[in-house]
Amino acid sequence: MLVRLIVRRLLFLVLVLFGLSIVTFSLSHIVPGDPARLMAGPRASKSAVDKIREKYGLNDPLPVQYVDYVKGVVRLDFGDSFTSRRPVKQDLQRYLPATAELALYAFLFSTVVGVPLGILSAVRRNRWPDHVARFISISGLALPVFWLAIMAQFVFFGKLGWLPDGERLPIGVDPPRTITSLYTIDALLTGNWEVLRIAVSHLAMPVLVLAYGSLAVITRMVRGGMLEVLNQDYIRTARAKGIIQRRVILGHALKNALLPTVTSLGLQIGLLLSGAFLVEIVFSWPGIGRYAVEAIQRLDYNATMATTLIIALVFVLMNLFVDILYLFLDPRISYA
Amino acid sequence: MDDRQIGRLFAAASVGRISRRQLLETGLRLGIATPVLTALYAAVPAAATASVASTPRRVPTRQAADSGTLTILISVGTEDIDPHYSYTTLSSTVALTTYEMLIEYAGDSTDQFQPMLAESWEASADQATYTFTLYPEVTFHDGTVCDAQAVKDAYTRFLLLEGGPVNVISRFVSDPEQMEVVDPTTLRFNLGKAQPLFLPAMASQYGPSVISPTAIEENKTDEDPYAHEWFTANAVGSGPYRLVENSLNERLVFERFEEFHRGWEGNHFEQIVFRVVPENATRRQLLEQGEADAAAYNLTVDDILAMKSNPVVQVVKYPSTAVTWAIMNAPRLKTLEVRQGFSYAFPYQEVIDGAYKGYLKRNGPIADSVRGYDPEVFLYQTDLVKAKELIIAGGFAEGDSFDFMFDANDERDSTVAQLFQANVQEMGFTLELVGVDYATVESTIFGDAPPEERPMFISWGWWPDYNDPWNQLAPNFTEASIGGGGGNSGAFVNPRFEEIMAAAEVYTDEAGLLTLMKEAQNILTEQDPPAIYYGQSVRYTVLGADIEGYYGNPLYLDAFPVYAMSRAGA
Numbered sequence: 001m002l003v004r005l006i007v008r009r010l011l012f013l014v015l016v017l018f019g020l021s022i023v024t025f026s027l028s029h030i031v032p033g034d035p036a037r038l039m040a041g042p043r044a045s046k047s048a049v050d051k052i053r054e055k056y057g058l059n060d061p062l063p064v065q066y067v068d069y070v071k072g073v074v075r076l077d078f079g080d081s082f083t084s085r086r087p088v089k090q091d092l093q094r095y096l097p098a099t100a101e102l103a104l105y106a107f108l109f110s111t112v113v114g115v116p117l118g119i120l121s122a123v124r125r126n127r128w129p130d131h132v133a134r135f136i137s138i139s140g141l142a143l144p145v146f147w148l149a150i151m152a153q154f155v156f157f158g159k160l161g162w163l164p165d166g167e168r169l170p171i172g173v174d175p176p177r178t179i180t181s182l183y184t185i186d187a188l189l190t191g192n193w194e195v196l197r198i199a200v201s202h203l204a205m206p207v208l209v210l211a212y213g214s215l216a217v218i219t220r221m222v223r224g225g226m227l228e229v230l231n232q233d234y235i236r237t238a239r240a241k242g243i244i245q246r247r248v249i250l251g252h253a254l255k256n257a258l259l260p261t262v263t264s265l266g267l268q269i270g271l272l273l274s275g276a277f278l279v280e281i282v283f284s285w286p287g288i289g290r291y292a293v294e295a296i297q298r299l300d301y302n303a304t305m306a307t308t309l310i311i312a313l314v315f316v317l318m319n320l321f322v323d324i325l326y327l328f329l330d331p332r333i334s335y336a
Numbered sequence: 337m338d339d340r341q342i343g344r345l346f347a348a349a350s351v352g353r354i355s356r357r358q359l360l361e362t363g364l365r366l367g368i369a370t371p372v373l374t375a376l377y378a379a380v381p382a383a384a385t386a387s388v389a390s391t392p393r394r395v396p397t398r399q400a401a402d403s404g405t406l407t408i409l410i411s412v413g414t415e416d417i418d419p420h421y422s423y424t425t426l427s428s429t430v431a432l433t434t435y436e437m438l439i440e441y442a443g444d445s446t447d448q449f450q451p452m453l454a455e456s457w458e459a460s461a462d463q464a465t466y467t468f469t470l471y472p473e474v475t476f477h478d479g480t481v482c483d484a485q486a487v488k489d490a491y492t493r494f495l496l497l498e499g500g501p502v503n504v505i506s507r508f509v510s511d512p513e514q515m516e517v518v519d520p521t522t523l524r525f526n527l528g529k530a531q532p533l534f535l536p537a538m539a540s541q542y543g544p545s546v547i548s549p550t551a552i553e554e555n556k557t558d559e560d561p562y563a564h565e566w567f568t569a570n571a572v573g574s575g576p577y578r579l580v581e582n583s584l585n586e587r588l589v590f591e592r593f594e595e596f597h598r599g600w601e602g603n604h605f606e607q608i609v610f611r612v613v614p615e616n617a618t619r620r621q622l623l624e625q626g627e628a629d630a631a632a633y634n635l636t637v638d639d640i641l642a643m644k645s646n647p648v649v650q651v652v653k654y655p656s657t658a659v660t661w662a663i664m665n666a667p668r669l670k671t672l673e674v675r676q677g678f679s680y681a682f683p684y685q686e687v688i689d690g691a692y693k694g695y696l697k698r699n700g701p702i703a704d705s706v707r708g709y710d711p712e713v714f715l716y717q718t719d720l721v722k723a724k725e726l727i728i729a730g731g732f733a734e735g736d737s738f739d740f741m742f743d744a745n746d747e748r749d750s751t752v753a754q755l756f757q758a759n760v761q762e763m764g765f766t767l768e769l770v771g772v773d774y775a776t777v778e779s780t781i782f783g784d785a786p787p788e789e790r791p792m793f794i795s796w797g798w799w800p801d802y803n804d805p806w807n808q809l810a811p812n813f814t815e816a817s818i819g820g821g822g823g824n825s826g827a828f829v830n831p832r833f834e835e836i837m838a839a840a841e842v843y844t845d846e847a848g849l850l851t852l853m854k855e856a857q858n859i860l861t862e863q864d865p866p867a868i869y870y871g872q873s874v875r876y877t878v879l880g881a882d883i884e885g886y887y888g889n890p891l892y893l894d895a896f897p898v899y900a901m902s903r904a905g906a
Binding site: 033040042044046047083294298 | 421422498499584586615617624778
């Protein structure tokens with residue numbers, strides 16, 4: 001059953017990517033502007049512009065361009081970026097790890113903090129821990145991540161000077177030897193403690209800002225799930241049997257309360273990746289979000305489409321992972 | 337800033353203005369930024385007077401991370417730093433850091449020159465031949481010799497590559513053989529006719545950089561005989577700093593070139609870093625925290641006004657040669673009367689006060705710092721009654737709709753668009769605002785689309801490559817500049833103006849040029865306006881209070897004289 005689920009979802013993934021590629025390709029080409037003219041620059045001769053069109057296949061009819069693009073994507077060749085002039089694949093290898101590191105820690109933080117906070121909020125309902133948790137979750141949902149990022153930077157960098165303004169590492173600090181391309185992990189694996197310390201300090205603010213929205217959602221989901229479960233008969237029965245509170249909550253209630261939360265975790269990946277676009281701009285973070293924004297601004301079709309496809313791929317795969325996890329968490333569920 | 341200052345910020349923010357215009361402007365600002373953020377950033381106390389002098393105040397509290405590094409903040413990276421091909425301000429700024437021309441404009445002058453590669457130069461009596469004597473024993477960053485032959489080879493590439501700034505040389509030199517290597521330190525340009533503007537052109541920030549012929553040779557390919565692809569991301573010049581890192585979206589890092597022929601006596605920076613920081617608020621904080629040393633014209637005017645009272649930075653303003661305008665689409669606006677009508681409809685004073693906060697000087701198509709400027713140029717005054725009459729007389733009816741394209745990421749442009757819209761609406765017409773990315777504005781203007789497919793108005797501007805009115809006007813208003821890379825996006829054609837431009841291109845007599853330009857400016861304003869001229873921008877650069885040696889040149893906009901700059905006490 002599991003294999004069938006995976007195969008079916010992977011087939012679905014192909015359809016999703018195919019549909020997305022058509023939408024992204026169409027939208028990219030509807031936007032007014034001429035990337036060849038842009039690359040050539042103001043006052044460049046017509047022949048210079050024509051050369052660029054020829055080089056990047058921009059003279060071909062759109063259906064031909066699309067088919068060529070899809071053929072390339074199948075071979076994991078996303079074409080060349082109009083701005084960096086490198087293969088997009090190379091650019092992704094450069095920028096994706098920065099976003100992955102940001103999103104990974106944001107995801108971990110929001111989960112590790114959000115779940116206990118949600119439990120505490122439900123168990124101490126209408127008391128101060130609940131009020132704190134609700135404040136966090138409401139503000140996390142209400143505050144735009146862009147505004148939060150600027151304010152955090154203003155306070156923690158501008159006013160207090162506790163944290164750096166952004167960037168993965170400051171100028172003059174060499175990254176650790178590449179193993180995973182995640183600086184913190186690589187610094188840890190190579191025992192480069194100074195770089196680890198610097199990398200963590202640079203990560204702290206973007207991670208906290210990015211995680212805040214997800215933390216709010218997770219806290220709310222866990223709280224809601226716990227409140228519902230705690231009122232059910234089997235919990236009352238467990239309590240009547242004299243089982244200690246901690247065991248009732250963690251052993252009986254939490255597992256069932258987490259089911260909707262697990263579903264939302266998959267969606268949080270999408271939230272984190274889209275949030276990263278804005279966070280990376282404010283914190284000058286050299287990730288795929290910033291790369292995508294600049295690609296869109298410079299009519300860089302290939303880079304725009306590649307980043308969209310990559311994000312969709314991650315999103316769909318994470319949701320597949322969540323679905324599989326669901327099977328283990330709740331044996332009643334069947335995807336047959 | 338301390339807590340008390342923050343309190344003052346909030347208090348200042350609560351002070352409202354109630355005139356219609358000011359109400360609109362305030363609303364615009366609130367719409368652009370988050371209200372609280374705007375309060376924090378736009379409402380900083382601004383009691384102190386502007387610092388316009390280049391002498392800095394020393395403030396020991398500013399925490400410079402590395403006193404030997406000059407960190408300059410830029411808002412976007414540049415994908416092409418090839419000085420012979422790229423025509424962007426940023427790439428020319430980078431070029432002035434790592435390349436040299438033969439000569440450069442001296443200090444803040446627009447008509448005096450000082451040596452770069454050439455220690456002296458001489459024009460023949462008829463101004464048809466120019467002889468440059470180069471400094472001996474100059475080397476490129478790759479260790480090869482920079483002599484007269486190298487300069488000729490580099491300029492041959494500049495000419496044949498046909499990049500954006502090629503007109504800077506091709507106007508004077510059509511064949512590489514016009515460059516004669518007399519001996520290793522002497523290069524002669526045989527121009528064939530009088531060319532009084534050759535020296536100004538050779539000092540342009542766009543193009544005439546000398547790059548290493550060896551690097552060209554080593555990196556060329558069959559498809560790319562001038563190694564343009566390689567030079568988009570790399571640089572090998574003879575300037576004071578050599579490029580050591582170029583990561584498009586992050587930074588460009590230059591280190592001192594120890595063999596630089598002018599030497600390193602005195603106080604200079606060890607390293608120059610152009611750091612890409614996309615967010616305006618972050619750039620401001622970095623400057624105020626001392627984590628960065630400079631930013632040129634990429635902070636909002638509100639930030640600039642606020643920072644003027646902050647002792648840790650200095651705001652240096654200087655006159656520019658840049659004029660901003662809205663291109664009018666002549667075919668779509670039907671008649672001359674309509675273009676004159678919209679020229680009367682534009683809210684000039686409100687734009688100067690509201691969008692530019694005084695950092696704009698009312699003028700026509702040529703800035704007062706450029707040769708040929710007419711101090712009596714005709715300037716339209718806002719008159720909505722007259723404007724409406726002319727627009728209706730020109731073939732439009734009340735209720736008709738017009739469109740205005742502008743760079744939505746530019747705070748000034750956005751404000752201008754909305755102020756103009758308010759006036760157009762007040763006359764009973766509709767102005768549809770089309771806010772797009774800068775890239776779309778640029779590719780629309782320089783693209784090949786017919787006028788019918790272009791907006792009726794596009795917010796734009798221009799400054800000349802060198803001190804020459806023809807170079808300011810021809811790329812924007814001549815018939816030859818319609819489509820195919822030209823800037824005459826409004827498809828403006830005026831036969832008399834064409835005659836004047838043809839004469840101005842080959843002028844030899846300064847007095848005659850002034851007469852021609854006076855007439856040209858009158859055609860482009862009173863008689864047959866192809867654009868609505870907002871004014872001439874006043875440029876500003878923000879520097880750390882401890883930065884010395886900076887000067888702004890009206891022709892080297894947003895550039896930094898990095899070799900002359902230093903940190904006080906370093």
